[in-house]
Amino acid sequence: MNYVLGIDGGGSKTVCVLMDENRQVVSRGEAGASNYQSIGIATAKQSIEFAIMAATDKAVNITKPITINAICLGLAGVGRKEDIEVIKSVVKDLQNSQLLPINWALPTNNILICHDALIALVGGTGNSVGIVTAAGTGSIVFGRNHQGITKRVGGWGYILGDEGSAYRIAIAGVQAALKAYDGSGMPTSLIDIFKVYLELSNLENLVELIYRRGWGVTEIAALAEIVDLAAALGDRVANQIIDDAVQYLVVATSTVIDTLFSDRPVLEVVTTGSVWTGKAKMHQRFTASLNQNFPEVKVIFPKHEPAYGAGLLALQKLQHISGK
Amino acid sequence: MNYVLGIDGGGSKTVCVLMDENRQVVSRGEAGASNYQSIGIATAKQSIEFAIMAATDKAVNITKPITINAICLGLAGVGRKEDIEVIKSVVKDLQNSQLLPINWALPTNNILICHDALIALVGGTGNSVGIVTAAGTGSIVFGRNHQGITKRVGGWGYILGDEGSAYRIAIAGVQAALKAYDGSGMPTSLIDIFKVYLELSNLENLVELIYRRGWGVTEIAALAEIVDLAAALGDRVANQIIDDAVQYLVVATSTVIDTLFSDRPVLEVVTTGSVWTGKAKMHQRFTASLNQNFPEVKVIFPKHEPAYGAGLLALQKLQHISGK
Numbered sequence A, B: 001m002n003y004v005l006g007i008d009g010g011g012s013k014t015v016c017v018l019m020d021e022n023r024q025v026v027s028r029g030e031a032g033a034s035n036y037q038s039i040g041i042a043t044a045k046q047s048i049e050f051a052i053m054a055a056t057d058k059a060v061n062i063t064k065p066i067t068i069n070a071i072c073l074g075l076a077g078v079g080r081k082e083d084i085e086v087i088k089s090v091v092k093d094l095q096n097s098q099l100l101p102i103n104w105a106l107p108t109n110n111i112l113i114c115h116d117a118l119i120a121l122v123g124g125t126g127n128s129v130g131i132v133t134a135a136g137t138g139s140i141v142f143g144r145n146h147q148g149i150t151k152r153v154g155g156w157g158y159i160l161g162d163e164g165s166a167y168r169i170a171i172a173g174v175q176a177a178l179k180a181y182d183g184s185g186m187p188t189s190l191i192d193i194f195k196v197y198l199e200l201s202n203l204e205n206l207v208e209l210i211y212r213r214g215w216g217v218t219e220i221a222a223l224a225e226i227v228d229l230a231a232a233l234g235d236r237v238a239n240q241i242i243d244d245a246v247q248y249l250v251v252a253t254s255t256v257i258d259t260l261f262s263d264r265p266v267l268e269v270v271t272t273g274s275v276w277t278g279k280a281k282m283h284q285r286f287t288a289s290l291n292q293n294f295p296e297v298k299v300i301f302p303k304h305e306p307a308y309g310a311g312l313l314a315l316q317k318l319q320h321i322s323g324k
Helices: A041-062 A081-095 A116-125 A166-182 A190-198 A204-212 A217-221 A224-232 A236-260 A282-293 A306-322 B041-062 B081-095 B116-125 B166-182 B190-198 B204-212 B217-221 B224-232 B236-260 B282-293 B306-322
Strands: A003-009 A014-020 A025-031 A067-075 A111-115 A130-135 A139-144 A150-154 A267-272 A297-300 B003-009 B014-020 B025-031 B067-075 B111-115 B130-135 B139-144 B150-154 B268-272 B298-300
Touching: A003 A041, A003 A116, A003 A306, A014 A041, A014 A306, A025 A041, A025 A306, A041 A081, A067 A081, A067 A116, A067 A306, A081 A111, A111 A116, A111 A306, A116 A130, A116 A139, A116 A267, A116 A306, A130 A236, A139 A236, A150 A236, A150 B166, A166 A190, A166 A204, A166 A217, A166 A224, A166 A236, A166 B150, A190 A204, A190 A224, A224 A236, A236 A282, A267 A282, A282 A297, B003 B041, B003 B116, B003 B306, B014 B041, B014 B306, B025 B041, B025 B306, B041 B081, B067 B081, B067 B116, B067 B306, B081 B111, B111 B116, B111 B306, B116 B130, B116 B139, B116 B268, B116 B306, B130 B236, B139 B236, B150 B236, B166 B190, B166 B204, B166 B217, B166 B224, B166 B236, B190 B204, B190 B224, B224 B236, B236 B282, B268 B282, B282 B298
Parallel strands: A003 A067, A067 A111, A130 A267, A267 A297, B003 B067, B067 B111, B130 B268, B268 B298
Antiparallel strands: A003 A014, A014 A025, A130 A139, A139 A150, B003 B014, B014 B025, B130 B139, B139 B150
């Protein structure tokens, strides 16, 4: 039996699935973050190793020995050649690891390193064709068509892009509250909701929190929940923010559809990320708006997790080779 | 003869003017940054001391001895009580400094510590009434009326506010270029202008520059010049960005006018900061738009620098006391 590893490495955790040649997940493990640009390559490597260990330790009790014939790593922020070289050397090191209870039979060709949007697409749709519209802390829209052509829109990070993301919704909410507070914007219940939720005596303390306590992108993005709640409660300003976010994601997704599926847009759009599960019905708004122009597009939630998608991609490598 | 010190402490430099009781600047000195929240209190104190030394060293050659009877420090980001206490202790230390060739006769009441918008207003108008619409790296609108009532709009910093500022214009320009690049936005010459100006082979390298080289707010804000240039050359997208910036500053300024000068808005609005001197005629656009609603408002460039305004405020303290 052939086995492959599918790995999803992100900013908060690393997931590894061990998959057999029949697309069955034999076992699954988790470890800490592995976005090496933020945490350093040594820590990232350790997280990947631990995730593999967590997955394979369980498996060897059932089936042994296990020989890995292909691996796919989908990693946040990995796109440039330099990044791929760094990760390739990590994989080389893993093959010499004393910790892992597995054997390797891994031709260079069977090592696939890609960005996290691709594995989210493959896991989300269960195949390699379609679009993923990701809107969590950050945002990106990525698609691949039947010819294997890919297209990306957005994903420019929290300073330059990420419209439609939780971070940008949160920032827009705080900005709107501050504008209502200083009189330069429309009144909004966001002032009171932020104050109650964050236990602030004064809205200006929010500025304090964000600048002086050094809140990062993740902490700020968590405030999107408050904006979502205010929108669900009927606040006009909050609803405008949610609509703007939806509208950007519709434009970005439409751009990918037009580029890749111009002939006949029958496809699945997978929505991933925290913004889709709020109370303000972003998912419904998005689907309704997208279907106005593309009635045959199906907006779905992921069928499988990204690590599963990585497993499928690793399997393709295997079949590609064995089919030669 | 009575003397006062007016000090303007900012993120890039500290300016000190020595002013006599007839509002005459006897001498002027400069030193490094003194925004203590970023650089620490020791360095900030040193910059303030050096600026005073630079100003007074020159003066003692002309007039001596010099006794300082009042001081006003206008400092970026200083507004909270805690900040004011910190700066008060700095002034105490300065009075014991061995470096300064001056005497002090400084009742606690004659020490005025305020934020930089107030001294910009007083310096800019040459008196204490009016509005300052500041749009440099950051933005804030601040006004004071004949009753001494003040009102501030904006000034929430680069993450939460600063609309109309160079930083926000720059970010909007880069975002627009990236959207044109990935197809989700309108075409714009900003792509080519950024590439040529920053010598990039590919626009995506800009993302590299900003995230991986750790560009700060100041470096990013400098890109506003490019957006301004593109607007002056007729680019529609860039002109929209400039118009949005102007429109925010008009709304913010109008909010202050409505709050403070509702009866009869005959007043001066002083524009300070780098955005007003670009090639895209932001100053003219702002004036035209503001005058539609407030035809009697005069939009002016500063008559004097902020440190001069600090000197005038220190002098008011003096006259207030001696008039008792």
